Amino acid sequence: MAKRQTPAASEISEETAEIPVEATRKIKKQKVANIPTSTPPTTTISAAPTIAEGSGFLKxxxxxVLNAKTIQDPYLTFANIEHLKPSLLKPFKSFDAPTPIQSAVWPYLFNGDDVVGVAKTGSGKTFAFGLPAAKMVRKQSPKQLGILVLVISPTRELAIQTFESFQQFGPKSYVKPVCIYGGVPKGEQRHLLGEADCNVLVATPGRLMDFMEEGVIDLGVVKMVVLDEADRMLSFGFEEDIKRILSAVPSPRQTVMFSATWPMEIRNLANTYLSPSAIRITVGSDELQANTDITQNVEVMTQDAKEGRLLQLLKGQAKTDLVLVFALYKWEVGKLEKLLVQRGYKVASIHGDKAQRDRIASLDSFKTGKTPVLVATDVAARGLDIPEVACVINFTYPLTTEEYCHRIGRTGRAGRKGIAYTFFTVNEKSHAGALVNVLKKANQIVPENLIKFGTTVKRKVNENYGAFVKDVDMSVKGKKTTFDDDDE
Structure with missing residues (x-):
């Protein structure tokens, strides 16, 4: 592979409510039967990209790419990847080429480097770390027993979908994933950990800490740790849990972080737990931004006009289109679900009061198109990787513009085009400036009546010093959030 020299750059508390164990069993078995049997992409090695081709792709x-002594040429095709078993390419059989984040990070992750990946939602980051992890497991197993890869996820939904992604590699890959998270009985998960010969563990921080304290989980042979959606984990107040978990994993190890943004808190975490030679790879901007594959339509209206407009938009969608409707509160989800059912729509819903079994059932029903409309709180804003979502409707604007970006990021995934509608009222006028900036950065139309609310972006206010605090790291620790209550 051609290389070119470049100067180094500087650079919830989870639920304890118990539900029947069938939910966990279903997750364990769900994807195994669906592994593709057709011929995977060829592993014949093609010529590595020229320096000009690699530079052109990055540009x-x-x-x-920062802090790399040598810039590695990206993998422009799957055939560029050397020494890869055919079974490891099964998840990619329907893709012509790697996504940009995959192309850029794979050379470094295959090399064993610590990496921070910063990329927008829907960019293919799960397999960006998943393929190198599976390749490492395939090389180590079956001679090495125990948990070799630890993936830490902020939410149950993201953990489950990451687990399902690892399942796609199939039994010939020797990848044996187990997923643990709050909201289900510990007994079933404890049983899986004991019997499944787990070598890839996908976990939410709270449940992982529970099992570590009970002595159920041994992290003594972990070779690779992945912090997925690290910015989200810190916003949930999991920083102390993450520190304790990472302290329990021996060195040397490969540590990987993925995040949609690059705030001071993430930089501090990376500086503490990744090696000084860790490489930061950013696709696009490391600031708050929306996916440019999504057409954003912001409509300023009165509160009373929202239900009528929602019905009008749904009427304009094809019957087979998957539409995700976001509300802010649990009661609002219930109200909208009732309204849409009365109007003849097939609707499912998820929010913090629903048991995990019911959430899984709602998501499965939505994914398969049995209920093509899903009404949800922000509990679903991250972690849902459903490529076929045609449209997102923000019935109520979220509490932050960052959440807005993650909500609409449920459509327009994996290179597909998406569309998002957002109902904006005078009650949300304090968010107008930040929203205008997001629209402008994505080259979207900015409504005149949105600009009338003002374009000033309000600074984050420190609880002790108001808006006059300097933009430095104040080392303020976030409160640990109970996941089921984050949409109260």
Missing amino acids: KHGIT
């Missing part, structure tokens, strides 16, 4: 996709 085209706005990819920056």
